[in-house]
Amino acid sequence: MNQWLDERLHISRLNDKFxxxxxxxxxxxxxGEITLFSLIIxxxxxxxxxLSYEPSNSLVVNSFDPGTADKPNLIxxxxxxxxxxxxxxxxxxxxxxxxxxxxxxxxASVIHMMRIYFxxxxxxxxxxxxxxxxxxxxxxxxxxxxxxxxxxxxYAYNTLKVIYGIAxxxxxxxxxxxxxxxxxxxxxxGVIPRIYGYHIMLLPxxxxxLTAAHMLIMVKQxxxxxxxxxxxxxxxxxxVPLMTQQTPIMxxxxxxxxxxxxxxxxxxxxxxxxxxxxxxTTPINNIKPDWYLxxxxxxxxxxxxxxxxxxxxxxxSEFVGAIVLPTIVLAAMFAVPMxxxxxxNLYYAENPTNYPVRLGTGVAFMMLLVVLSVxxxxxxxxxxxxxxxxxxxxxxxxxxxxVPALSYFAVQAIVRGIRTLRESDARDRTAFQAADD
Numbered sequence: 001m002n003q004w005l006d007e008r009l010h011i012s013r014l015n016d017k018f019x020x021x022x023x024x025x026x027x028x029x030x031x032g033e034i035t036l037f038s039l040i041i042x043x044x045x046x047x048x049x050x051l052s053y054e055p056s057n058s059l060v061v062n063s064f065d066p067g068t069a070d071k072p073n074l075i076x077x078x079x080x081x082x083x084x085x086x087x088x089x090x091x092x093x094x095x096x097x098x099x100x101x102x103x104x105x106x107x108a109s110v111i112h113m114m115r116i117y118f119x120x121x122x123x124x125x126x127x128x129x130x131x132x133x134x135x136x137x138x139x140x141x142x143x144x145x146x147x148x149x150x151x152x153x154x155y156a157y158n159t160l161k162v163i164y165g166i167a168x169x170x171x172x173x174x175x176x177x178x179x180x181x182x183x184x185x186x187x188x189x190g191v192i193p194r195i196y197g198y199h200i201m202l203l204p205x206x207x208x209x210l211t212a213a214h215m216l217i218m219v220k221q222x223x224x225x226x227x228x229x230x231x232x233x234x235x236x237x238x239x240v241p242l243m244t245q246q247t248p249i250m251x252x253x254x255x256x257x258x259x260x261x262x263x264x265x266x267x268x269x270x271x272x273x274x275x276x277x278x279x280x281t282t283p284i285n286n287i288k289p290d291w292y293l294x295x296x297x298x299x300x301x302x303x304x305x306x307x308x309x310x311x312x313x314x315x316x317s318e319f320v321g322a323i324v325l326p327t328i329v330l331a332a333m334f335a336v337p338m339x340x341x342x343x344x345n346l347y348y349a350e351n352p353t354n355y356p357v358r359l360g361t362g363v364a365f366m367m368l369l370v371v372l373s374v375x376x377x378x379x380x381x382x383x384x385x386x387x388x389x390x391x392x393x394x395x396x397x398x399x400x401x402x403v404p405a406l407s408y409f410a411v412q413a414i415v416r417g418i419r420t421l422r423e424s425d426a427r428d429r430t431a432f433q434a435a436d437d
Contacts, residue, residue, distance in 0.1 A: 021219055022239035023246040026226040030253060031112035035136075037254050038105030039207060041261065045098040046147075046200065052088065054081040055196035057152060057189060057279075075278040078192045082151035082273045096265035102144045104261065106292050109137045117336065117362055119349035121224045126345075127337035129221070132214045134334055139206050141292055146199040148271075148290065152192055155271065157279035158287050160195075161186060166322040171313030187279070224349045235347055286379050298375030299325050302396045332365075353415050360411035364404035371399045 006012050023029070059074040064083055067073030085091040113133055116122050122130035145163075149156040164186040167178035183190030222237060229238035240246050276284070289297055300321040307316045342355060352359045374381075375396045381387045387395055 020241045020243065021222075022237045022241060024223050024226050024229065024239045026228075028115050029223065029226075031108050031115060033250060033253065034108040034257060035105055035112060036211065037257050038101050038108060039211065041101045041258065042098060042105065043204065045094055045101070046204075048094055049085065049098060050200060052081060052085050052091070053150070053196075054078060055150075055193050057187070057192045076152050076192070078150060078152035079273065079278045082153070086273070092269075093265060096268070096270050097261055098147075099270040100265050100268070101261055102140075102147065103290065103292075106137070106140050106144060109133075109140060110292070113137060114362070114366075118352040118359060119224065120340075120342070120345045120355065120358075121349060122337045123340060123342070123345035124337070126221060126224075129214055129217045130337055131334060132210055132217070134330070136207065136210045136214065138330065139203055139210065143199060143203040143207065144290065145293070146195050146203065149195055150192070150199060151271070151273045152279060153271075153273040153276040154279050154282070155276040155284055155287070157187070158284045159289070160191065162287060166318060169314075169316055169319040170323065171310070171315050171319065174319075224345065225347055226349055227351065230348050288376060291373070294376040295369045295372035296322055296326050298372035298378075298396075301378045302372075302375050302393050302400075304393065329369075353418050356412055356415040359415065360408040363411050364408040367407040368400060368404045371396070371403050375400075 054077040056077040058077050060077045060080050061067075062073040062075045062080060062083075064087070065073050085095060116130065116133065149160045149163075160182075164178050164182055167181055168174040170177055179185060181194075182188065183194040223239070225238055229236070232238050240249075288294060300318065303317045303321040305317050307314055309315075340358065342358075378387070378392055378396065382389050382392055
């Protein structure tokens, strides 16, 4: 039977090419696998949720509070289906698992990209996989945002209104772009079906395609090796094969990871749709995105309101803070392989302290995003008395420059200290060896 299949499908070649691939045994290399496991869990839980979700903002009678015959309590069908899912056995738990897995997937992706950056694994010949990883991070965030608004409660409604306004702020073509993306003027009848289509078909399809390309290139180019591999077998692939060894490790990690998510979801609730109620024209103060987009919200909070008209198009603070600034940040991240001038990295993960400029720049960049994320809580900081209303923007702007700069120079000082200790240790070892001789 095996020979019959091999003659037709060349399974032996598949085994030699892919199933015998050596995987490095190091904990940091599991971050990419956690991202993959998260995507699988999201797809499975998303299918189950889709079976009970109604992607429509048409008004239906609220079966949980029908009102009266003369004045029925009408709510959007999408919001009503979210209430029904919460009322189903394990329905709320399913929503929690889906929600927290999405957050964990983005967090694992971010930490995975940090490992790639700090160890120099983005260098030639791995630039393409760095760019694919960046696209995966961006589309994962977009997928999470579209899922965030599907319950269509008042919070999601106001969030969607903000997103529509950001799209409409693009000079010259903004209103056309917003209506094309959201199926007409907000809030139109087609907005929820359009977002639903993005969330369950378009964006997952892109994620799956990018994931497949990412993995194929990784198999072709092979992992960068941990530093210990250099001592064991120089310029050799050190690791365990996918089949018989790596696969059981991945299955064990999958089960542990799924168990942690279930335990986490059992105790920490998600967005309470019942509390916010159905969409209304009453605005909600201090709407905030999830943590991975909070830095964009912080940039919007500290950029002074302005408007400049150029050739009939309006350039405003909303466009600069929510589109121009994020585009610059993402472009800088895409440009990392081209900006790094150190030699190519074919084999081994680099020690970050051997590249102090890259290490310091990365830490400074992360601290900038942290400061912008803190700026997203400007109203809370003012109400708590930490900042005053008159100088809040000035303090946060100064922090945006000062904290990254201090972080950069602190990293350089720490690296110099580490190098001094290394040199001292090397001298001591040399002295001991000379004494022994």
